[in-house]
Amino acid sequence: MPVSPDTIYRFIKEHSVYRNTVNWKDVDNGFKERLFAAKTTKDTMKSLVYVFEQLNDVHTQMYLDNQYYGHYPAYPDSVLKTLNPIVERSRQENGTIRTVLLKNKYLYLSIPGIFAQGNAINEYAQTISDSICRYNRQQLKGFIIDLRLNSGGQLSSMVGGLNLLLGNNYLGGAVDALNTETRKFELKKNNFYIGDVQTTSITNTCAHDYSKTPVVVLIGPATVSSGSITAITFKQRPNTFFIGEATADGYSTGNEYFFFGNNFMINLATEFNQDRKHNIYKNSILPDKFIKAGDDFDKLLNDEKIKAALLLLANAKPLK
Numbered sequence: 001m002p003v004s005p006d007t008i009y010r011f012i013k014e015h016s017v018y019r020n021t022v023n024w025k026d027v028d029n030g031f032k033e034r035l036f037a038a039k040t041t042k043d044t045m046k047s048l049v050y051v052f053e054q055l056n057d058v059h060t061q062m063y064l065d066n067q068y069y070g071h072y073p074a075y076p077d078s079v080l081k082t083l084n085p086i087v088e089r090s091r092q093e094n095g096t097i098r099t100v101l102l103k104n105k106y107l108y109l110s111i112p113g114i115f116a117q118g119n120a121i122n123e124y125a126q127t128i129s130d131s132i133c134r135y136n137r138q139q140l141k142g143f144i145i146d147l148r149l150n151s152g153g154q155l156s157s158m159v160g161g162l163n164l165l166l167g168n169n170y171l172g173g174a175v176d177a178l179n180t181e182t183r184k185f186e187l188k189k190n191n192f193y194i195g196d197v198q199t200t201s202i203t204n205t206c207a208h209d210y211s212k213t214p215v216v217v218l219i220g221p222a223t224v225s226s227g228s229i230t231a232i233t234f235k236q237r238p239n240t241f242f243i244g245e246a247t248a249d250g251y252s253t254g255n256e257y258f259f260f261g262n263n264f265m266i267n268l269a270t271e272f273n274q275d276r277k278h279n280i281y282k283n284s285i286l287p288d289k290f291i292k293a294g295d296d297f298d299k300l301l302n303d304e305k306i307k308a309a310l311l312l313l314a315n316a317k318p319l320k
Helices: 005-015 024-037 041-055 077-092 119-133 155-161 226-234 304-315
Strands: 061-064 067-069 098-102 106-110 142-146 170-175 181-188 191-194 215-219 240-244 254-260 264-274
Touching (some): 005 024, 005 254, 005 264, 024 041, 041 067, 106 119, 142 304, 215 226, 215 304, 226 264
Antiparallel strands (some): 061 067, 098 106, 170 264, 254 264
16 A cells, blocks of 8 residues: 555544544544454455444445445345346446437436546536427426436536526535535536536527426435435425435435545545535435336336326426
8 A cells, every 4th residue: 555554544534524423432443453453455455444334434435456445335135136227227328318208398308327527527518408408499398307327427517417407506515524515516607616616618509497497306226426416406496306215325425536646546425415405415315205116217108206207297387
């Protein structure tokens, strides 16, 4: 390792968003015992994984020589039976934006995980915006935003691309371990800002304002990381409803990359996230209407959650 395990341990102790949730004296003793008994590099890394187990941090990742280390939660076989196919589907659909016009007036928009850097951030955001504007002449009465297959990635592409629906507003932000806001999430002139930094630069090809049009957001147990944060930006939006299952527990934190030498990196959970009314989400994001399973991503009109969404949209009253 390029730095000592003790140095990494102190860094975690000082910067983890979960640092106020444990008795550090107990964690200190457990870490030292494991580190003293370590005979291999893998054993040393396991002593650090132990720390994340005590913090109940499932979202932080460590990479040493391109080998991943982290604390994975354990799931019973009955849960994995339904979860694994959705996770595998989310991997297959990474980066694939899908739109379908339902009932000639409701736009279904699937936003999967988007892993982008550089110019690709704007390209994905523009693709999402264009996908909405393509149906501008249809007199859309509502939207279904499907985040069930969203495995995270580039938040700016997702939120920036959905600006027509989210509106030019304060969307929430990141908070530290003391629940103090550290960064604001905002849309200004249809582009996404994190704090004072403009992170997208796109142009909508239509001028329609959908910021008050009814929206149903679909979430589920494979919705994680930036997918969860995208869901949070819709919380407290007018005329917005959440249908599905709880998002993955513990995966809605904001993470930052920290590099220690050329071969060791930590993607550390350093923030929680809050919505427009400063409600903080430290665990899962919950739906307004819970529907277990019943997913059919190939035949959308057979999908139980989409059926419920269409019924809800049919009864929603547009706001002025």
